[in-house]
Amino acid sequence: MTEQTWHELSRPLPEWFAKAKFGIFIHWGAYSVPAWAEPIGALGEIADDDTWFAHNPYAEWYFNTIRIEGSPAQAHHREQYGDAPYDEFLDQWKAERFDPAEWAKLFAEAGADYVVPTTKHHDGIALWDAPGTGARNTVRRGPQRDLIGDIAGAVRAEGLRFGVYYSGGLDWSVTDLPPQRSGEQVHSLRPNDAAYNYYALAHVRDLIDRYRPDVLWNDIEWPDAGKHRGPDGLYELFEDYYAANPDGVVNDRWGDTHYDFATTEYSAMSENEAKDVWENTRGLGWSFGFNRLESPAQTLDSAQLAQHWVDVVSKGGRLLLNVGPTAEGVIPERQQQSLRGFGDWKRALGDAAEATERRDPSLPSNGLWRREWWTPSERIVFVDATGEHRLDGAGVDAERSRVLTGDAVVERDGDEAVVRVAGTDGGPVAVAMARR
Known part of the structure; x- marks a missing residue:
């Protein structure tokens, strides 16, 4: 055939x-x-x-x-x-x-x-x-x-x-x-x-x-x-x-x-x-x-x-x-x-995985593991270590963020979004930032 x-x-x-x-x-x-x-x-x-x-x-x-x-x-x-x-x-x-x-x-x-x-x-x-x-x-x-x-x-x-x-x-x-x-x-x-x-x-x-x-x-x-x-x-x-x-x-x-x-x-x-x-x-x-x-x-x-x-x-x-x-x-x-x-x-992630759009997964963060999902409304960042993770803040509103899993805060520093992770909880920390 x-x-x-x-x-x-x-x-x-x-x-x-x-x-x-x-x-x-x-x-x-x-x-x-x-x-x-x-x-x-x-x-x-x-x-x-x-x-x-x-x-x-x-x-x-x-x-x-x-x-x-x-x-x-x-x-x-x-x-x-x-x-x-x-x-x-x-x-x-x-x-x-x-x-x-x-x-x-x-x-x-x-x-x-x-x-x-x-x-x-x-x-x-x-x-x-x-x-x-x-x-x-x-x-x-x-x-x-x-x-x-x-x-x-x-x-x-x-x-x-x-x-x-x-x-x-x-x-x-x-x-x-x-x-x-x-x-x-x-x-x-x-x-x-x-x-x-x-x-x-x-x-x-x-x-x-x-x-x-x-x-x-x-x-x-x-x-x-x-x-x-x-x-x-x-x-x-x-x-x-x-x-x-x-x-x-x-x-x-x-x-x-x-x-x-x-x-x-x-x-x-x-x-x-x-x-x-x-x-x-x-x-x-x-x-x-x-x-x-x-x-x-x-x-x-x-x-x-x-x-x-x-x-x-x-x-x-x-x-x-x-x-x-x-x-x-x-x-x-x-x-x-x-x-x-x-x-x-x-x-805690809800149905975010269902709406994920494909993106380049190769995202080093200070030499640490990091992955991202992009949905129509949010950019979800996953990190698996405590400390500070600096991200390109283009296209997101760091002030409108949600910590889905783990202990973390998100701030804007100029053109960057800064995720500060204090602790994880059974898996990678997940932070969702609103897309502009």
Whole structure:
């Protein structure tokens, strides 16, 4: 298909998504039982080679990592579980403490606009009674629940938008390919045939029919056999999705086809920040799935989360922040604390993020971190350190300022606006000055 053909799917961005600046991602699966990965660092900061894949910090990649000969994950698996196959974790995953209403309440308190749970990750286990999966899903085994339906109902009851993640690019359960050991192999060792296209297509269509998601968040790629305009093709799927939900949006991980918004992951794919609509995703730690090896030092606290979110929004993006529940269905307390503290800090900003206009985020202030948002009526300055911060006062009225978070005062000194910060409170100090 030509680029022009895919372009025909373009349409105005739905208003809700244009305003939405904070979402919650959920990675929960059979991999949450071992919950084991080496916390070596963040994606984009480590070489894309055997170092990353053999020591993968993503706990949700456990099924792949334990198949890499000589990997520490393989050694750990043999020590703890012997020669037990991965699918035994599905039967051990009981979700006995899962309370979707409590999850949704937490996400609302954190100030989320939308929630996107994994429906099928690369291990191929579906979190709903997906067609063609037989008993290999959470309705027939393990939790014996439609986890996606439970999450969808609870999230919408809190007034949040609901989306779905689906791994169209990888499914280790439908191939006998060797494990991926590099980024290149992630794409070269993936199912591309017509049979897998029909299988994945039936899943995504079922997700659309059952749950009417506002976001279709595909991962890695889409089978090449399905990238066409005819029956059972990806073009037709997009058309039918938009017809079923005119407010729906799709991400950019369907191969070189169509998307409503681009994505970055941690610091990887940062070139997508130059695009008109984009989203950054990352975990609170270095893994998406729950990793029992991660420490507080590797987890964003509420202030660090606030700073990261402000940075993303200042560059014109939105943040999809991941939580990784335990196999029992509990969001770890450390993650809950970060979300609640962030929500308390964020609440003082009101709906300013919704109206933010894109500006250059590179704004040093006496060598300290500083970011700015510009709304139609205000310039909002964020700083994360005490002391004096001098700003170009052009276009603002420093006398008409509001301190939104923290302890600060604003004065005019000639052509400059001076922000004097006495203390922070759970996140960067935010000062709003009226635009002239």
